[in-house]
Amino acid sequence: MVALKQEPHAVLPSATLDEAARQAFINQLGKHVLNDITPGNKAVYDKHVLPAFQQTHERAPADRHEIRKEMVRQPYYQMTSSFQRTIQEMMWNAVDESIQRQLPDLIDVAQNIARGKTTGSLTLDPNFEMPGYIKHNDNHATPGGYSADLLPGDVTAGALYDRGAFIYTQGLFGPRMDGIGKAAAMMVSRVRPDLKPKKILEIGCTAGGSTGGLAIMFPEADLHAIDVGAALLRYAHARAESWGLPIHFHQMNAEHMSFADESFDLVCCLATLHETSRNATFNIFKEAFRALRPGGLFLCSELPPYKGVDPWNQFVRDWDTYNNNEPFWGGVHDLELKDVAVAAGFDPAKYFEGNGPGVAQANALTSAVEVENKKFMGSTRGGGQAWYAGVSK
Amino acid sequence: MHAMILALATEVSVLFDRFDAMERILNAKGVLTRTDLESWQPDTDAEDDRASKRDALIRRLFRSTHEARVKLEKE
Numbered sequence: 335m336v337a338l339k340q341e342p343h344a345v346l347p348s349a350t351l352d353e354a355a356r357q358a359f360i361n362q363l364g365k366h367v368l369n370d371i372t373p374g375n376k377a378v379y380d381k382h383v384l385p386a387f388q389q390t391h392e393r394a395p396a397d398r399h400e401i402r403k404e405m406v407r408q409p410y411y412q413m414t415s416s417f418q419r420t421i422q423e424m425m426w427n428a429v430d431e432s433i434q435r436q437l438p439d440l441i442d443v444a445q446n447i448a449r450g451k452t453t454g455s456l457t458l459d460p461n462f463e464m465p466g467y468i469k470h471n472d473n474h475a476t477p478g479g480y481s482a483d484l485l486p487g488d489v490t491a492g493a494l495y496d497r498g499a500f501i502y503t504q505g506l507f508g509p510r511m512d513g514i515g516k517a518a519a520m521m522v523s524r525v526r527p528d529l530k531p532k533k534i535l536e537i538g539c540t541a542g543g544s545t546g547g548l549a550i551m552f553p554e555a556d557l558h559a560i561d562v563g564a565a566l567l568r569y570a571h572a573r574a575e576s577w578g579l580p581i582h583f584h585q586m587n588a589e590h591m592s593f594a595d596e597s598f599d600l601v602c603c604l605a606t607l608h609e610t611s612r613n614a615t616f617n618i619f620k621e622a623f624r625a626l627r628p629g630g631l632f633l634c635s636e637l638p639p640y641k642g643v644d645p646w647n648q649f650v651r652d653w654d655t656y657n658n659n660e661p662f663w664g665g666v667h668d669l670e671l672k673d674v675a676v677a678a679g680f681d682p683a684k685y686f687e688g689n690g691p692g693v694a695q696a697n698a699l700t701s702a703v704e705v706e707n708k709k710f711m712g713s714t715r716g717g718g719q720a721w722y723a724g725v726s727k
Numbered sequence: 728m729h730a731m732i733l734a735l736a737t738e739v740s741v742l743f744d745r746f747d748a749m750e751r752i753l754n755a756k757g758v759l760t761r762t763d764l765e766s767w768q769p770d771t772d773a774e775d776d777r778a779s780k781r782d783a784l785i786r787r788l789f790r791s792t793h794e795a796r797v798k799l800e801k802e
């Protein structure tokens with residue numbers, strides 16, 4: 335078994351002996367529940383819930399909602415769901431404690447980097463209006479979510495995401511958390527081999543993990559990245575600079591960006607749509623259309639939509655919607671993104687969707703290590719293929 | 728049940744305090760400094776070994792849950 339280690343950088347929170355032990359144990363605890371305990375719910379469904387439903391209604395459950403209403407009453411499901419949520423909170427708390435211990439130092443380092451000679455840039459908006467769907471939710475139970483800005487120069491949100499998500503995905507996004515970005519770049523080469531993007535925008539860059547992947551795969555491009563949280567962006571900027579990745583970070587709402595019309599060749603929105611609202615998704619597509627040059631590409635990656643998936647597996651994948659502060663998760667998976675693209679002005683003939691390179695293939699680009707990917711119930715924590723929706727202008 | 732968890736937490740804290748006492752004595756005698764201990768990083772083998780032991784602990788922890796699952800699946 336290969337231990338997957340996160341690659342250090344200037345603002346990566348360090349872990350004391352005890353913190354590392356705590357985080358490692360919680361990580362393995364979560365893996366065990368997901369792999370060995372939660373799957374027992376299938377037997378609960380097959381042997382108890384489904385027969386009882388059929389007896390009462392003289393039909394099988396029509397959708398995942400009918401299944402969920404029965405499953406939440408099952409003791410085994412209540413137990414596994416409670417374990418998953420509890421472990422999620424424990425993981426964030428373990429990382430958060432570690433960050434708070436060293437926060438003044440992390441802030442110092444980030445500020446020194448920002449004041450020094452940089453290859454990229456950081457542009458924050460002092461008058462920024464946080465969208466409600468971010469402000470009022472701690473996405474995937476992160477304390478403070480994406481929007482918390484606790485004190486001057488704060489980087490907590492970025493540090494939480496960078497370290498916490500590494501643990502949460504069990505290192506499967508790669509030591510630099512850039513697997514999603516690299517995989518997206520591979521997808522661009524596959525669907526638009528003609529496209530050599532000179533100017534790239536990433537929407538929803540969070541701590542800059544996937545942005546780093548784009549930077550490495552498109553080293554000649556002028557790379558811009560936006561997100562809503564100042565504490566995310568300060569962290570992302572310091573992180574990118576310490577690795578010499580020239581990325582321009584901006585605090586912006588993707589629903590109304592200040593970039594000029596037709597200014598980008600490639601706009602990426604990777605694992606971001608499910609963190610926004612349904613309305614916001616429509617607006618983001620409109621903005622992507624506006625910001626793209628003719629011939630450019632708008633590429634989204636997400637977990638696969640629910641269409642064509644049987645109700646049981648839809649129910650399994652929908653856990654986060656109800657239990658992990660991801661209220662828009664289910665909705666986005668029900669959306670027909672082609673319709674959203676057309677509403678935004680894109681040509682439906684240029685729209686595509688389907689499976690593409692995932693993080694495992696992306697990791698294999700730079701590492702000889704074959705990462706073993708297990709199927710997880712609930713959301714995907716890395717592994718397998720990724721799902722893409724894209725459209726050229 | 729609550730009383731049992733609180734008693735367990737208390738005994739864990741007692742263990743910590745005993746470890747702490749040992750670390751202070753070892754540090755004072757120069758046998759094992761706090762710095763060496765806190766800065767220690769496992770090599771790959773040690774990391775794998777420790778991860779295996781954690782997994783073993785977790786399996787023992789969830790033994791009865793696992794048996795419940797097996798029972799469900801055998802029905």
